[in-house]
Amino acid sequence: MWKKAKRLGPLLGSIVFGAALISILPGCSLLPKEEQALKPPLVKPVKENFEVYEVKKSTVTKQISGVGTFASDKMQYLYYTESGGRLSEMLVQMGTVVHKGDVVALLEKGEVEGKIRQQEIVVEKAKVALELAKDEQRGNALAIRMKVLDVQKEDIQLDMLRQQLAKTKLVSEVDGIVTYIDPLKQGDPVTAYRTLITVSDPKSMKLVYETTSPIDLTGIQVGMDATIKYKSNSYPGKVAQIPATAPQSDVKAIQDKNAKSIVIVTEGLPEEVEIGNSGDITIVTEKRENVLVIPKLGLRSYLGREYVQVLEGESRKELDVEKGIVSATEVEIRKGLKEGQKVILNN
Numbered sequence: 001m002w003k004k005a006k007r008l009g010p011l012l013g014s015i016v017f018g019a020a021l022i023s024i025l026p027g028c029s030l031l032p033k034e035e036q037a038l039k040p041p042l043v044k045p046v047k048e049n050f051e052v053y054e055v056k057k058s059t060v061t062k063q064i065s066g067v068g069t070f071a072s073d074k075m076q077y078l079y080y081t082e083s084g085g086r087l088s089e090m091l092v093q094m095g096t097v098v099h100k101g102d103v104v105a106l107l108e109k110g111e112v113e114g115k116i117r118q119q120e121i122v123v124e125k126a127k128v129a130l131e132l133a134k135d136e137q138r139g140n141a142l143a144i145r146m147k148v149l150d151v152q153k154e155d156i157q158l159d160m161l162r163q164q165l166a167k168t169k170l171v172s173e174v175d176g177i178v179t180y181i182d183p184l185k186q187g188d189p190v191t192a193y194r195t196l197i198t199v200s201d202p203k204s205m206k207l208v209y210e211t212t213s214p215i216d217l218t219g220i221q222v223g224m225d226a227t228i229k230y231k232s233n234s235y236p237g238k239v240a241q242i243p244a245t246a247p248q249s250d251v252k253a254i255q256d257k258n259a260k261s262i263v264i265v266t267e268g269l270p271e272e273v274e275i276g277n278s279g280d281i282t283i284v285t286e287k288r289e290n291v292l293v294i295p296k297l298g299l300r301s302y303l304g305r306e307y308v309q310v311l312e313g314e315s316r317k318e319l320d321v322e323k324g325i326v327s328a329t330e331v332e333i334r335k336g337l338k339e340g341q342k343v344i345l346n347n
Contacts, residue, residue, distance in 0.1 A: 052311050052342040058293040060325045060332045062286040064220060068209035068228075068264065070277045072200030076174045078104060082167065083192040087184050092197065096178045104178070104197050105170035107190060112168075116161045123154040176201045177275055182251070195251055202275050207237065207264040209281055214243055214260045219285035226264045229280040230273065237266040239283065286325050292333045298343040299323065299331050308337065309344040316344060 085107035092104045130147040137143045180198035184190070207228055211217060222245055226237040239262055246258035264281060299321070300307050307320045321336030337343070 050311055051345045053295055053298055053345055055292055055294060055333070055337050055339055055341045055343060057290050057339060058330075059287065059289045060291060060293050060327055060330050061284055062219070062325050062327045063282055063284045064216070065280070065282045066209050066211065067278050068207040068281045070205050070273055070279065071208050071275055072176065072179065072202060073204040073206040073265065074174075074176075074201040075179070076172065076176070076199045077195040078170050078172065078197040078199065079193050079195050080107070080167070080170065080190050081192055083190065085168065085190045087186055087188050087190055088168070089186065090181060090184075090197075092178045092181070094178055094181060097176075098172045098178060098199055099175050100173055102172050103169045104172055104199075107168035108187075109165065109168050112161060112165050116158065116165060119154065119158040119161055123151065123158050126151040126154045170196065172197075172199050174199055174201065179275060191250075193250070195249070195254070200275060205266060205269055205273055205275075206240065207266055207279055207281060208261055209264065210257060210261040212260070217242065217260070217262060220262055220283055224283055224285070227282045228264065228266050229282075230269070230277070233270075235266050235268050237264045237281075239263070240265045288325055288332055291324065292337055292339060293330050294333055294337070294343050295345060296326070296329055296331050297345040300346065308333075310337075311342040311344055 088106040088108045090105050092098060098104060126147070130144070130151055133140075133144050133147040176199040178197060179200040180195070182194070182196045184196065190196070220239060220242055222239055222242055224239045226239060228235045228237050241261075241263035243259050243261070246261070249255055249258070294308070298308055300309065305320065306323060307318050309316045309318055311317075319336050322334045324332030324334045326332070
């Protein structure tokens, strides 16, 4: 066995040598030649186009603008002074012209009218008895005096019933136009001192501006100047009432309106202005002059951080800033920027 293995030695060596030789020969001699991969074309980087704004000093103004409605500055609030009655009828509508002494609403009368008629008869009988006593008992002063007292007593009772009837009527004490009616229905109970009808004087005007939310009125204070534009003409005015100074009311509708309304007193309005007409209002709540200002589009915010991006050469740089007044289109920058820097606008 050893001899047989000895004889195979040279053969194995030849095989190993041949394999090694093949491994070092160029691959192209045995395999098809692969095509060389093409290099990607060189792409010239696109240059970014920035819309920039050069920081400069200017005046920034924060103002509130809107459309208000003209209303009367003198109003009478009509209400009953006692509870317990039930509404019978509203005799006016929105916009009805009323005069002093006009009855505008009625309560259910119950039996009071019948009682008044009965009492009138009692009074008349007492007066007849008095006249008879004067004729029949001329010398009896005490008997006549008793009949006089009977007449006075029945007159007092009649007067009380007539006052009770009068309390069912709601009467206007001024001339004007009906501008508010409580939505009570026939048969609903009436609460004492709850305003049912408002009568407004059309000769004395104010402008009421109502927003959708009280937040929209932030910054407005009593006494601030206002500009009112009516039919292309401008008129001066002053803020006379804000939610914090509005009169208290038990009517929820009035409470809700006052909570999101301001009242502006105007001057020099033309006589043609009527209740219900509208006018544009502008109120400047803040104004700063000679301060650094940038467009609102230049201010960025992220997780409470406020910053801007400025262009330095061809690169961006972020700078934290402190803002001041923010108007509808501009922002005052108090810290973080210098005049002449170029702020990149949001795009």
